[in-house]
Amino acid sequence: MKKIHVIAVLFLSLAIYAPVKAQDANACMQDLSIFAEFAKVKNYKSAYEPWKRVRQECPSINAAVFSYGERILKDLIKNGTPEEAEASKKDLILLYDDWITYFPTKRNVSVTGDIMSKKAQALLDYKMADLKNVYNTFDEAFKKDPESFTNPKLLYNYFKTLYDRYKAADQEVTMELLFEKYEEVSEKFDIEGTKLSKKLDVILKKEEAGTALSSRETRNKRVYNINSNAIGTFLSNLDAIIAKEATCENLIPLYQRNFEANKTDVIWLKRAASRMDSKECSDDLLFVTLVEALHALDPSADSAYYLGLLNDKRGNSTDALKYYEESITLETDNYKKAKILLKIANKFKASGRKTSARSYARKALNFQPSLGRAYLLIANLYADSANDCGDTQFNKRAVYWLAAKEALKAGNVNSSLKKIAKQTADSYNGRAPSKTDIFTEGNEGTTITFSCWINSSIKVPSL
Numbered sequence: 339m340k341k342i343h344v345i346a347v348l349f350l351s352l353a354i355y356a357p358v359k360a361q362d363a364n365a366c367m368q369d370l371s372i373f374a375e376f377a378k379v380k381n382y383k384s385a386y387e388p389w390k391r392v393r394q395e396c397p398s399i400n401a402a403v404f405s406y407g408e409r410i411l412k413d414l415i416k417n418g419t420p421e422e423a424e425a426s427k428k429d430l431i432l433l434y435d436d437w438i439t440y441f442p443t444k445r446n447v448s449v450t451g452d453i454m455s456k457k458a459q460a461l462l463d464y465k466m467a468d469l470k471n472v473y474n475t476f477d478e479a480f481k482k483d484p485e486s487f488t489n490p491k492l493l494y495n496y497f498k499t500l501y502d503r504y505k506a507a508d509q510e511v512t513m514e515l516l517f518e519k520y521e522e523v524s525e526k527f528d529i530e531g532t533k534l535s536k537k538l539d540v541i542l543k544k545e546e547a548g549t550a551l552s553s554r555e556t557r558n559k560r561v562y563n564i565n566s567n568a569i570g571t572f573l574s575n576l577d578a579i580i581a582k583e584a585t586c587e588n589l590i591p592l593y594q595r596n597f598e599a600n601k602t603d604v605i606w607l608k609r610a611a612s613r614m615d616s617k618e619c620s621d622d623l624l625f626v627t628l629v630e631a632l633h634a635l636d637p638s639a640d641s642a643y644y645l646g647l648l649n650d651k652r653g654n655s656t657d658a659l660k661y662y663e664e665s666i667t668l669e670t671d672n673y674k675k676a677k678i679l680l681k682i683a684n685k686f687k688a689s690g691r692k693t694s695a696r697s698y699a700r701k702a703l704n705f706q707p708s709l710g711r712a713y714l715l716i717a718n719l720y721a722d723s724a725n726d727c728g729d730t731q732f733n734k735r736a737v738y739w740l741a742a743k744e745a746l747k748a749g750n751v752n753s754s755l756k757k758i759a760k761q762t763a764d765s766y767n768g769r770a771p772s773k774t775d776i777f778t779e780g781n782e783g784t785t786i787t788f789s790c791w792i793n794s795s796i797k798v799p800s801l
C-alpha cells in the first residue's frame with residue numbers, strides 16, 4: 339500500500355513539473371524571438387532584458403543567445419554608463435566561455451578557435467589582462483582549433499602580442515620563438531589566402547568566358563575581395579614588424595647556432611631556407627648547407643627551387659633552369675606551383691632575363707588567375723624596356739601605356755592590389771605621351787607595334 343502511495347506522489351509531481359518546464363520553454367522561445375528581432379535592427383538596448391532572461395534560464399536553446407549576446411554586450415560597453423560598460427566587459431569574457439561550453443560547433447564543425455580568439459581580442463581591447471595572458475589565450479585558440487581561427491586581424495594580433503613581449507624584453511620570448519611563431523602565422527595567412535583565391539578564380543574564369551554572374555556570385559566576389567584585401571593588409575603589417583628583426587645579421591648566427599639540433603627537421607630547414615631567401619641572405623654558405631640538408635632529407639619542390647637558386651648564383655643557368663623545372667614538376671598543388679613560378683619569374687627579372695621572367699609570370703597566372711603580382715611584374719618589365727623598344731621617342735614612351743594596362747589587371751583580379759595597381763598605372767601613364775604629343779604626331783587611334791622582346795602592340799588613345 340505504501341509503495342502505491344509513493345508512485346502516486348511521483349506521478350503527481352511529474353504532472354505538476356511538466357507543465358512548468360513547458361511554460362519555461364515557451365517563455366524562453368518568446369524572449370528569444372523578441373531579442374533576436376531587436377538585435378537584427380541594432381536596437382540592442384531593447385534587446386538586453388529579454389536576452390538576459392534567456393541567457394539565465396535556457397542558454398542552450400539557440401546559438402543566437404551568444405552571437406547576438408556578443409553584439410548586445412559590446413553595445414553596452416560602447417554606449418552604456420561607466421558602470422554598465424565595466425560590468426559588460428567582464429560579462430563578455432564569461433559569454434565567450436559559455437559559448438564554447440554550449441555551442442562549440444556550428445553545422446557540426448568546431449568554432450572553438452574563432453570564439454577563443456575573440457575572447458583574447460576582448461582581453462586585449464579592454465585591457466583586462468597582461469600581454470602574456472592575452473597571448474596565451476590566442477595561442478590556446480590556435481593550437482586547439484586552427485581551422486576556425488581565421489580572422490586576419492586576430493591572427494595579426496596573436497603574433498603582435500608575442501612581438502610586443504619580445505620588445506619589452508620578456509625573458510620567455512626568444513628571437514627563435516619569435517621567428518618560429520612568425521612562420522606559423524604567416525603560413526596560416528597563406529592557407530587562408532589560397533582558399534579565397536581558389537573561390538575567386540572560379541568566378542574570374544567564368545567572367546573571362548563571358549558568362550554572366552548570378553547575384554549570389556556577384557555578392558560572393560565582393561566578399562572574397564574584401565576578405566582577400568584584409569588578409570593582404572594584415573600580412574603586410576606582419577611582414578613589416580618582423581622585418582626589423584629578420585635581418586641577415588640576426589638570421590645567420592641564429593640558424594648556425596640551431597642547425598645541428600634541427601638538421602633532420604624538414605619543417606625547420608624549409609622555414610630557415612625560405613627566410614634566408616626572402617631576406618636576400620642566400621649568398622652565405624649557411625644557405626648552401628640548409629638547402630643540401632633539405633634536399634637530402636626531402637627532395638621536394640622547395641628544395642629543387644633552392645638548388646636552382648644556388649646554381650643561378652653560381653652562373654650555372656642551364657642547371658638552374660633544370661632545377662626550377664623540377665621544382666614545378668614536383669609540386670602538385672596548382673596554387674603552390676603558381677607561387678614557385680612567380681618566384682622564378684622574379685629571379686629572372688633580377689638577372690635581366692625579361693623574356694623568361696614574363697613567360698614564368700604568365701605560367702603562374704595560368705595556375706592562379708587571381709595572382710595579381712604577376713601582372714605587376716610584367717608591367718614593370720615593360721616599363722623598364724621603354725628606352726629599348728620603339729623606333730621614335732614617341733613610340734618608346736608609348737611602351738608605358740602597355741605597362742599601365744598590365745598594372746591595372748593586377749587590381750582587377752585581386753582587390754588587395756587595387757591601390758598599388760592604380761598608383762603604378764598612373765605613374766606609367768604620366769610617363770607616356772601626352773594629349774599634346776598625340777595631337778602633334780597626328781596618330782590618334784593608330785596601332786604601335788613593338789618588335790623588341792615585348793613583341794606586342796598598343797593602340798594610341800583617342801583625344
